[in-house]
Amino acid sequence: MPAPTSIRLPARSSAAVEDYLERILELINTKGYARVVDIAQSLKISQASVTNMVQRLDAEGLLKYEKYRGLALTTAGEALARNITRRHQLLTDFLKLLGLDDDVIYHDVEGMEHHISPPTVRAIEALTEQLQRHPALLVKVRKDIDEN
Template structure:
């Protein structure tokens, strides 16, 4: 569900709308699977879908999608601090973002902020890897 909300928001920001065919292409899954999930998201009050017009996020859906993107960006930024290659970062973040707790994300967010403002500590940590 997170991946769908994230892609819907990305498509809306990129194109102004999100159609099942576009979501399907972005996620690499069938259009039928997307249509089923959109129905579920609509039932849960996270999106509004109009046949032949596209899908938009409700306020609740947008809030969740923004939190998902923030989580993804924070984890990506954290791993980039240690100069991990982008393919590894992508694969790791895709796995981690679905399982990380709010508490752990808070710790990582604090670490990112501190490490960005204290290059000596970051350099020392990177030298130990």
């Protein structure tokens, strides 16, 4: 797990920006590159919408974009994308520990990940680490969840 402070995002970061950066990093990690068409297919939105956002992210210094070519995350964009990905994974891991269904986890993480405060992320991170270190406590928690 990363240090809790590494999960903080700049105030200017919106849910849409976070979704784009997260998806771009995922595409780069899997395919080696990310193009507008790939992002559009992945997010199930129009290429025109993606082009507009990519131009905005370029203007904000989060990526470098050349029309009709690929794009690359800047150092700042990659750092932000990695933090978003870590936060997403932390929330997923936490809910999995609690024994929730994968569909529920996916839906809930997509809803929570953009609205959760840094102090809450740190609290969930600490709780996740404690539950992983103390299986007996995790068993008790899961039993309580199942009984309610």
